[in-house]
Amino acid sequence: MGHRIFPVVGWAERGDGRAEGHGNSVPRFHITWGTGPGVLEPFLTRLAAHRGTGRITLxxxxxxxxxxxxxxxxxxxxxxxxxxxxxxxxxxxxxxxxxxxxxxxxxxxxxxxxxxxxxxxxxxxxxxxLGTMPEGVVHxxxxxxxxxxxxxxxxxxxxxxxxxxMWHYTEGVRNWDPVWRGHGIRILPGPSSLWVDARGRRLPAPAFPGFDTTATLRHLRTTGHDHSWFVRTPAIIAKEFALSGSEQNPDLTGRDWGQVLGRVKPGAPGPVQAFLDLGEDFLQAGNVPELAASMNALVGASLIDAAELGRVIRARDAEIVNRFSKDAQLTALRGARQYLGDRLIRTAAPHRLLDPRAGGLIAVRLHVLLRKTxxxxxxxxxxxxxxxxxxxxxxxxxxxxxxxxxxxxxxxxxxxxxxxxxxxxxxxxxxxxxxxxxxxxxxxxx
Ligand SMILES: Cc1cc2nc3c(=O)[nH]c(=O)nc-3n(C[C@H](O)[C@H](O)[C@H](O)COP(=O)(O)OP(=O)(O)OC[C@H]3O[C@@H](n4cnc5c(N)ncnc54)[C@H](O)[C@@H]3O)c2cc1C
Missing domain, CATH: 3.50.50.60 (FAD/NAD(P)-binding domain)
Structure with missing residues (x-):
């Protein structure tokens, strides 16, 4: 047909943690070179030919x-x-x-x-x-x-x-530049972010970023709140924060190798930086108390206890330096980095969220994003x-x-x-x- 595939295959939907359970056994998320427009192109070419001969009227x-x-x-x-x-x-x-x-x-x-x-x-x-449908969703x-x-x-x-x-995502953020009403963008998450619910409690396995979409949605609907949070560092954002949609990936959509190679450089790509600067769901802070205060201010309720959030982050961070970690997410993160594609452009080097060299903390409020039927x-x-x-x-x-x-x-x-x-x-x-x-x-x- 003329479709071409971007050579680095992604590892979306890693699964529920069981060998025989839900999830991909190997990286198999192929991206069309040219994204959505690249999928359509061969069809549009044929359509134009048929229109030219009068066989099709649009x-x-x-x-x-x-x-x-x-x-x-x-x-x-x-x-x-x-x-x-x-x-x-x-x-x-x-x-x-x-x-x-x-x-x-x-x-x-x-x-x-x-x-x-x-x-x-x-x-x-x-x-x-899946419990009750959230009142606040993004589309x-x-x-x-x-x-x-x-x-x-x-x-x-x-x-x-x-x-x-139905199949809906739990990592939706409001588009700062919406095309349609309630326009949300899905974060295609790498595996490093700490995922906490609206009250700052860490989500249980297998509800890790990019692991088991429906199981995570099912869990979140038991928390009594519509939103959850990613807590991450600028280093995680720069390496792991991919956004779904052709306009959010101008390098792949425009088939621009120069821009694509920029993904391995330090720092966030342009569309990601725009969300950091302009997205209403993005908060940045130098320490946990400041972060918790702005999380509470954003939702208009004191749901996050700064001391408890700090304890959760420090417990996770302690496992980073523990070679024998019992933290399933960090073990999976190390496993993901065995795959060169993930190591190059999808996973940040494991680091402590509170490491002063990591550049501070970022919280991202996540909404349920309606997508598939x-x-x-x-x-x-x-x-x-x-x-x-x-x-x-x-x-x-x-x-x-x-x-x-x-x-x-x-x-x-x-x-x-x-x-x-x-x-x-x-x-x-x-x-x-x-x-x-x-x-x-x-x-x-x-
Ligand atoms: C941002 C985004 C990213 C995605 N990424 C992926 C991915 O990476 N991999 C993957 O496999 N899938 C992905 N999907 C899902 C996939 O794109 C859709 O499932 C697929 O496009 C559905 O194709 P479709 O032709 O059935 O319907 P659609 O693409 O939804 O097209 C339906 C068309 O019908 C038109 N229409 C609707 N109602 C009417 C009406 N009453 N009268 C006339 N016209 C009407 C609409 O305007 C639209 O043009 C993604 C979807 C989105 C939105």
């Missing part, structure tokens, strides 16, 4: 609200026409409605993504085993990913299954959306004319990940289910 600025159904068959879509908008990528486009539209087709393939941009809908289907997907396509397909007779399955429209292997009954059960067979692919179909089939997932495994299901749906349409239309 109809953009149309928000689909309903699927047209005639005699039980989906025959088209209807919705609002949005005002033309020339804003570049990374800037919110206008939602101004200028009219209505209707399009008819022999096959309708729904690829409208998940529901993570719609907190109300996520709340309706939030799973009981890790654009507002347009609001589940409208999912709901329209359901109204047209399709079956939305495993709706309680693991359930979705139930399909067969040809992307054909299966028919549901009024109670959400199966009515047997497919809805004629209706297909789905990508996140709206739970990355394929209605939930191919099961109840959990592994970081970085989502685009694969989108691409594969897209191909399957195309083959299904071709087989049906001949």
């Amino acid at each position: 109809a953009t600025r149309r928000a689909v609200e309903e699927l047209l159904v005639e005699d039980g068959r989906v025959v088209g879509v209807r919705g609002s026409l949005l005002a033309a908008d020339g804003t570049p990528r990374g800037v919110a486009s206008t939602r101004e409605v200028t009219g209505e539209f209707e399009e008819r087709a022999a096959a309708v393939v729904v690829t409208t993504g998940g529901i993570g941009g719609n907190a109300g809908l996520v709340r309706q289907v939030w799973p009981g085993d 890790g997907v654009p507002a347009s990913v609001d589940g409208a396509g999912m709901l329209a397909a359901e109204r047209a007779g399709g079956r939305w299954i495993h709706r309680e399955r 693991l359930g979705g429209l139930e399909t067969d292997l040809g992307g054909r959306v299966q028919r549901g009954d009024a109670l959400g059960g199966s009515a047997g067979g497919a809805v004629p004319g209706l297909y789905a692919a990508g996140e709206v179909s739970g990355f394929g089939g209605g939930g191919m990940h099961g109840h959990n997932a592994l970081e970085g495994t989502f685009l694969g299901g989108c691409l594969f289910s897209g191909r399957q749906a195309a083959r299904g349409v071709l087989a049906d239309l001949g």
Whole structure:
């Protein structure tokens, strides 16, 4: 297809600490050279070629609200026409409605993504085993990913299954330069930060940074507060603080080797420094009492006891100089540095947080960031959306004319990940289910 991969493979989602348990056994987080735009590029090139020969017409600025159904068959879509908008990528486009539209087709393939941009809908289907949904969340997907396509397909007779399955991050920070409402950025954390809950209590294993996303979320929902904290040093920030999203990684997105090599230099990369300077969740202090005071000031409540936070930090620091450490996180940190890729650009050399040479303390307030929808429209292997009954059960067979692919179909089939997932495994299901749906349409239309 023309995709190229950045040669240093990352080790996201290290797992729950058991050999046979959740998590990656080897580093396998591949980054597309060019990030999101690099993923799209080969497809856009082909699309342009088909448009050039008149085989494809692109109809953009149309928000689909309903699927047209005639005699039980989906025959088209209807919705609002949005005002033309020339804003570049990374800037919110206008939602101004200028009219209505209707399009008819022999096959309708729904690829409208998940529901993570719609907190109300996520709340309706939030799973009981994750406790209650936090009141304060940030959004890790654009507002347009609001589940409208999912709901329209359901109204047209399709079956939305495993709706309680979802994958959200616990390391969200508010974007100081938001593109959409409540825009959050996920920190892709290296393994060194001390992670404490809203009251300053250290999170238990395996809730270490980058280890087990859903187990960490489940634990945090028992703490009685919506936020938690990373406590780290400038050295940890500089080496381990990676941000998710194409605009946060201009070196990889712009395929600029000069900038990429800058990652091994001391100091924080530009986008990270911008968060340190401008992000509302970032606090810096010279000592623990000052840090605790600013943490309490930020949340408007005296939740952190400075003496207790100091005790937790000193206990962790004491294990840094203990070769026989029983601290599972520090043992894992040393293990991570056996891998050259992590050693070069993803893990700071183990050091005490209170080491005067480490440059002070940084606390980062973390929010739950809504991202992925693991359930979705139930399909067969040809992307054909299966028919549901009024109670959400199966009515047997497919809805004629209706297909789905990508996140709206739970990355394929209605939930191919099961109840959990592994970081970085989502685009694969989108691409594969897209191909399957195309083959299904071709087989049906001949
Ligand atoms: C910041 C970020 C980083 C990510 N990083 C990774 C990663 O490293 N690895 C990985 O595997 N996955 C990653 N993901 C997840 C992955 O990008 C998504 O799962 C994937 O893009 C979903 O693809 P999709 O085509 O199904 O839906 P989307 O990419 O969400 O596209 C849906 C499209 O449908 C449009 N739409 C929605 N509703 C309507 C409507 N009613 N009418 C008309 N159009 C509509 C939307 O505007 C959008 O253009 C990341 C996601 C985000 C947001």
